[in-house]
Amino acid sequence: xxxxxxxxxxxxxxxxxxxxxxxxxxxxxxxxxxxxxxxxxxxxxxxxxxxxxxxxxxxxxxxxxxxxxxxxxxxxxxxxxxxxxxxxxxxxxxxxxxxxxxxxxxxxxxxxx
Amino acid sequence: xxxxxxxxxxxxxxxxxxxxxxxxxxxxxxxxxxxxxxxxxxxxxxxxxxxxxxxxxxxxxxxxxxxxxxxxxxxxxxxxxxxxxxxxxxxxxxxxxxxxxxxxxxxxx
Numbered sequence: 001x002x003x004x005x006x007x008x009x010x011x012x013x014x015x016x017x018x019x020x021x022x023x024x025x026x027x028x029x030x031x032x033x034x035x036x037x038x039x040x041x042x043x044x045x046x047x048x049x050x051x052x053x054x055x056x057x058x059x060x061x062x063x064x065x066x067x068x069x070x071x072x073x074x075x076x077x078x079x080x081x082x083x084x085x086x087x088x089x090x091x092x093x094x095x096x097x098x099x100x101x102x103x104x105x106x107x108x109x110x111x112x113x
Numbered sequence: 114x115x116x117x118x119x120x121x122x123x124x125x126x127x128x129x130x131x132x133x134x135x136x137x138x139x140x141x142x143x144x145x146x147x148x149x150x151x152x153x154x155x156x157x158x159x160x161x162x163x164x165x166x167x168x169x170x171x172x173x174x175x176x177x178x179x180x181x182x183x184x185x186x187x188x189x190x191x192x193x194x195x196x197x198x199x200x201x202x203x204x205x206x207x208x209x210x211x212x213x214x215x216x217x218x219x220x221x222x
Contacts (some may be wrong), residue, residue: 004156031213042117043157043200043212048210058209090156101147101211102202104156 006091006105007017013112019078021108023091031094032074033102034058034066036087043090049074081112115140115205119213126191126220134186134216136201146184147210148177149200157200191220 025032031050035043035058045058047066055066062111063085067075074080077083088109092102120139126132138146145164149157161170163179170177174195176187186199198215205211 009147023149035212038151040214042214045209048208057167092156101159101162102157103159104149107154107156109154 006107021076025093029093030096033092035090117213123217136184140205147202151198
C-alpha cells in the first residue's frame with residue numbers, strides 16, 4: 001500500500017521557535033508538495049520539489065523554507081514561527097508524469113502560541 | 114487567473130436522499146480535474162480524475178461528470194459513512210494543482 005508519512009500529527013510551538021515538519025514517501029515519486037489548509041480557504045501551495053535538491057515557490061512561500069536532500073524525504077521549515085502559521089499542513093507526492101493525482105499524508109496540525 | 118469554486122459550502126442530507134455537489138473552474142488548458150474525499154483530521158484521499166468534457170467516472174454511490182466549465186459529484190442514496198468534505202482540484206500547465214475550498218457533506222441516518 002502506498003504511503004506518505006508525516007512525522008508529527010500534532011505540534012504546539014511558541015512564537016519565534018524554529019519548526020521542522022518532515023514528510024517521507026515510499027512510492028519513489030519525483031514530485032513532492034507542501035500545502036497548508038485553513039477553513040474557507042482550501043489547500044494553498046507553499047512549496048514543491050520536482051527532484052532532489054530542487055525546489056520551487058508555491059503561492060504562499062513567505063515565512064517558510066524547504067529541504068529535499070533525498071528523493072523520499074521533503075521537509076518544511078518555519079524559521080521563526082508566528083501565530084498566523086497555526087494551520088493544518090499537508091504533504092503530498094506525485095509520480096514523474098507532470099499530471100495525475102496527489103497522494104497525501106495524514107497532515108500535521110500546528111498550533112503556534 | 115486559474116480558479117476553482119465549490120458549492121454549496123455545506124450540504125445536509127437524509128440517508129437515501131440523492132444530491133449533487135458542484136465544482137466550477139476557470140483554467141487555461143485543463144490537464145485534469147480531480148475529486149478527493151477528506152475525513153476530519155485526515156489528509157485528502159483521491160477519488161476520481163476527469164480529463165475531458167463529457168467524461169464520467171463512477172465508484173459505488175459516487176459519480177463524477179465534467180463539462181467545459183464545471184464538474185458535478187453526484188451522490189446516489191447516500192449513507193452516513195459518506196459524510197466527509199469533498200474537494201475538487203484542477204491542474205493546468207506546470208506542476209501546480211489548484212484546490213477549491215470544499216463542500217462539507219453531512220448524511221443523517
